[in-house]
Amino acid sequence: MAPIAVVEQRGFVRMLKTLDSRYSLPSRHFARQELPRLYTTERERLAAELENVTDYALTTDMWSSRTCKPYMCVTIHYILDWKIKSACLQTTYFPQDHTGENIAEALRDVTTTWMLNPNGPVAITTDNGGNIVCAVQNNNWQRMQCFGHRLHLAIGHGMQDPRITRAISLCKKTVSAFSYSWKKRRELAEVQAQMNLPAHQLSTESTTRWGSRLQMVERILEQERADPVPPIAKKKKTLASFFVQDATPYSSSFTPRESIENELSSYLQSVCLESEADPLQWWQEHEVAYPALSNLACH
Numbered sequence: 037m038a039p040i041a042v043v044e045q046r047g048f049v050r051m052l053k054t055l056d057s058r059y060s061l062p063s064r065h066f067a068r069q070e071l072p073r074l075y076t077t078e079r080e081r082l083a084a085e086l087e088n089v090t091d092y093a094l095t096t097d098m099w100s101s102r103t104c105k106p107y108m109c110v111t112i113h114y115i116l117d118w119k120i121k122s123a124c125l126q127t128t129y130f131p132q133d134h135t136g137e138n139i140a141e142a143l144r145d146v147t148t149t150w151m152l153n154p155n156g157p158v159a160i161t162t163d164n165g166g167n168i169v170c171a172v173q174n175n176n177w178q179r180m181q182c183f184g185h186r187l188h189l190a191i192g193h194g195m196q197d198p199r200i201t202r203a204i205s206l207c208k209k210t211v212s213a214f215s216y217s218w219k220k221r222r223e224l225a226e227v228q229a230q231m232n233l234p235a236h237q238l239s240t241e242s243t244t245r246w247g248s249r250l251q252m253v254e255r256i257l258e259q260e261r262a263d264p265v266p267p268i269a270k271k272k273k274t275l276a277s278f279f280v281q282d283a284t285p286y287s288s289s290f291t292p293r294e295s296i297e298n299e300l301s302s303y304l305q306s307v308c309l310e311s312e313a314d315p316l317q318w319w320q321e322h323e324v325a326y327p328a329l330s331n332l333a334c335h
Contacts, residue, residue, distance in 0.1 A: 040064040040067045040068065041064050043061055043062065043063065043064055043067070044063065044064055049061060082123055083150065083151070085116065086112070086114070086150060086151075086152065087151070088116065089114045089116065089152075089153075090153055091114070091115075091153070091158050092112050092113065092114040092152060092153065092157055092158065093112070093113045093114070093157050093158050093159050093160065093161070093180075094110060094111065094112055094113070094143075094146075094157045094159075094160040094161070095110070095111040095113065095160070095161045095162075096108065096109065096110045096111070096143065096160065096161075096162055096168070097109055097162070097163065098130065098134060098139075098165070098168070105129065105131075106129070106130045106131065106134070107127055107128065107129055107130055108127070108128055108130040108139070108142060109124065109126070109127045110124070110125045110126055110127075110143070110146050111123065111124050111125065112125050112150075112152075125146055125150055126146060126149075128142070130142065134167050135167055135170075136166075136167045136168070136169075136170025136171045136173075136174055137170075137171075137174065138171075139167055139168055139170075139171035140170075140171035140172075140174040140175050143160075143171060143175060144175060156175060156176070156177050157177060157178075158178065159177070159178040159179065159180045160172055160177050160178070160179055160180065161179075161180045161181070161182055162179060162180075162181070162182060163181075163182050163185045164181065164182075164185060164186075164189075187246070188244065188245070188246045191246045192246065202304070203253075204241075204249065204253075207252055207253055207256050208240065208241070208252075210238065210256060211238045211239065211240045211252060211256075212240070214237075214238050215238070215240065221237070224238075228259075233259055234258060234259070236255060236258065236259075238252070238255055238256065238259070239251055239252050239255050240252055295328075296328050299325075299326055299327070299328055299329060300329065302325070302326070303326055303329055315333070316333075319333045
């Protein structure tokens with residue numbers, strides 16, 4: 037969100053004049069007056085509507101802003117005239133310690149401020165945080181577990197497999213390599229143009245959103261599956277070229293055990309073989325780089 041003062045900046049004013057010279061742009065002082073008035077009007081309207089509500093449910097969550105300031109949001113759900121309605125009651129700054137007692141008191145203040153049924157909500161939906169569970173228990177309210185949160189946990193537990201963990205780790209390394217280097221981002225754009233790859237940036241995952249992991253993997257596969265254009269005279273780079281490490285064959289300076297460990301570590305960091313490629317041909321081409329492992333693969 038941009039500050040209200042943006043309406044007085046020259047560039048913004050010129051842009052709106054170009055779009056519609058007849059439009060009269062309000063000043064920031066107008067916005068400072070209208071926003072509180074709009075809030076008061078909507079709050080009074082919602083309060084009047086909630087006077088006829090006896091049974092309701094709540095949803096609450098704690099979150100932090102980009103400046104790391106903590107907030108608590110409370111949403112109400114109710115049925116009026118046979119229609120399900122929802123409204124955000126408040127999003128308040130919450131500088132206190134996030135203990136169960138403090139959260140329970142804050143939730144009771146919400147019901148008191150809005151003059152809701154003193155017996156409390158029919159149910160309140162929360163995540164599985166220990167502090168919020170304690171708060172609901174302290175208020176003697178019925179708690180419902182958040183379906184989205186439970187789904188995220190279920191998918192997370194289902195992915196606790198070494199093969200999936202390694203694949204996700206490689207995806208993260210790939211995304212990280214292009215996220216913190218403008219040179220690699222520029223080279224990625226050049227490779228995309230040369231190989232007819234979709235001109236998309238790689239996206240990373242959020243630890244609290246399972247869907248973001250799916251999007252990250254889909255974007256990696258999108259770049260991997262794209263068909264290259266016919267070869268040109270200039271040698272083209274591929275996405276894999278940014279991650280291929282020169283494997284070091286056995287050296288006499290290492291013990292046999294150290295040599296095998298280094299060989300295995302180098303192999304685990306190599307690029308995964310495409311599903312349609314011939315694994316025996318790959319091992320034949322990398323026999324010098326991985327002598328011990330290629331021997332195992334052959335036999």
